[in-house]
Amino acid sequence: MSHPPLPPVTAADLRSIVDAVLSHEVPPIVRAGHPVLRTPALPFAGQLDDAVLGLLLTTMRRVMHAAPGVGLAAPQIGIPLRIAVLEDKGVGDDDVAALRARTPLPFLAIINPRYAAGGTATAAFYEGCLSVPGYQAVVERHSEVDLTYTRSDGRSVTKRFSGWPARIVQHETDHLDGILYLDKAMSRSLADNSEHARRWAQPGIDAARLALGF
Template identity: 45%
Template sequence: MFGKNSTVDAELNADVEQALADAGADKLLPIVQLGEPVLRQPTEPYRGQLKRKTLDKLIDAMHVTMLEAPGVGLAAPQIGLGLALAVVEDHVRDSEEDPREIAELPFHVIINPCYEAIGEASASFYEGCLSFEGYQAVRKRWLDIVATWEDESGVEHKERLHGWPARIFQHETDHLDGEIYIDQAQIRSLSSDDNLSEYWSYNPVPLDAAQELGFQL
């Protein structure tokens, strides 16, 4: 559980309830874009500030918003909320031989997450963000991590993640520290979604992009 010091914040609950009401029946929350200060501020650890009913409704709306975007993760700062929580979900797609090592990542609520690298192996692939619409860039990430988080009931989890699920967890956890993937990306790799689809999507390993655009993997 979140502990005896859990304190419901009446003002925060009111703000979240209003945001959920504004989202309406579709439950679609506005996703803020780069330049919004909340994206650059470390979040407050979640210690039970929301009523459980409000938390559950928030999680549901974040899940719906993430899937509709579409995306595979959504952190609270991306909807303007400075709390350390995010939702993630991804599924195997076309090819089991995809070098990005995409694997099943069932829906999870990750609260107060953190991670540690296992070993020194890393991988560089194009990555995007719902708060930086229309662009992607190559970002190096740890290939294997130990991920730790609490769920919506305050139960702690620890799991080893590999490949694409590890990348998703790192991306969303970094959001909660005020970091955006582009901060440590290969800037010369930055591409519009349209150009990525036209020039570089045929090979997920960005070797040709590196040669043509002038960056190193």
């Protein structure tokens, strides 16, 4: 069933949205069901001046840390712009780090990102989302991606990401296209956080795949 498109966001609307969000030191995270998470975000084309953009990126980083999470897209705080922040300090468990190729990802702000597969290899692991709290599900993603994006200083960059950083890149860039991780998840793998911690917190997914039938 088709739905009528949402009315376009005007420049005045966008300024009002950003001002409202930035009035909070730690703005609330938008939850699944809000239209902003299902609408492709607007390309960033200088709608915010450098000072406001810098404040927005700092605020997004603060929200990401407070959640806590390893990535946050602007629509997750209600701002329909193609901007995201990423950062992962990794994990202390060597087995988990090795199996998931979870290497640290230094803080990165990406503007107008787009990614392409860096090969044919894929990997499937549990992941969650700050906008869908309380659950995790297995998503198969590209093991490597080439990400093209603009930095906050206006420079265009293309960089390859592998392993867990590539997963974060894909998850956050998908947000900017109105895609939630559940759209790509293996539905039978869906687990409440407490069940996941109790049963499926192993580095890999073999036990969960066998028991849950996905």
